[in-house]
Amino acid sequence: MNGEFEVIGGDFNATLENSKKKGGLQTITRLELDFQAFIDGNNQRDIPTKNGKLTWTNRRKDFTSIAQKHDYFFVFGNWNNELFMYEAEILPYIGSDHFLVLLRIKLEDPKGGSPFKFEDMWLRDPSLKELVHKWWMETRIGNQSKLYLFSKKLAHVKRRLKENKEQFKNIFVETDRISRELEALNKVIIENGMGVAEYELEKRLN
Template sequence: MGDFNIITSLDEKLGGSQVVTNYMLNFYDFLNNENLFSLRAFGIPYTWTNKHEDDSIIFETLDRVCVNTSLLNDCPDIKLENLPIIGSDHGLICLTLNNMKKKKNRCFKFEAIWLSHKEFIPLVENIWNQKHNTNPLLNFVTIANQFSSQAQSWNKNVYGNLFRKLEELNERSKLIQQ
């Protein structure tokens, strides 16, 4: 979602030269190769203007949301609206996700106490020294996900639920004080 700074077809342009460029073709090919498509918007038809006040004015759809079928399955009522171009040369785009199927993903939280445990650093080194893919970004994402999962599992085995233990100790302390 954002300013891709390229149109995918001449239908997304009003004014200026009407020429299909290699950049357009490459972007279109990229979307197709990645099984993505640009979500159709309602509202203002274009998201950018050169702000000329004469016959040389140009409007283009440069801001967009690219989605795959998985997102559409998870959120069938997704809506994109192009808002008026005011102040800037770009108009805002507003994405609304109604009735999205919710997934319960807890976010990963690193606990400083882990650093004091003798098993933790070897665990980190073992996970982060792996190579899964030749693409560095994909390798990073794969290892980061694996690290998150293994660190949380390790924490549960070594420390248990610290927040529950703290709550129990606070409750015991309160009873003792009473």
């Protein structure tokens, strides 16, 4: 970042302290001691995850369940600079034994709106084709070129698609509900590991 600081991150397959272990051997290995020495010796800062501390689990549901923090972001250099803000967040489970960890580095306030993106999920709604045809026909302009009319029709359809919360609500309601339940469950797992109840609920939600 323009010589201000550097970031390294990923799956280090090691845990820095026992407080970031649930289940299994509650000891620090020689490899992990070397890992800690490397971090301290290079004046690196571990960016903590804001919504939990366990990023890996063997996804077992009984006494053999193990959960640890294996995934880190480290920043070194001029990381006290007030121009920079850091935030790490553990993302919802997507099928791996690791949770993804997202690092946000905020340099300045974002400018402009988000770009328009067509969602493939919209195609599952049987009313989409009829609605797009209806919106396409809503735009009528007098003596203008066909290319100008075409661009205006596209802009109108895009605007109506962005208002999809009402038109396509039936698609998203169930997905949103399940996503919220899974996110709440993830918070439990990344903080406390996985028990029998958590294992069964995660399986059902996925």
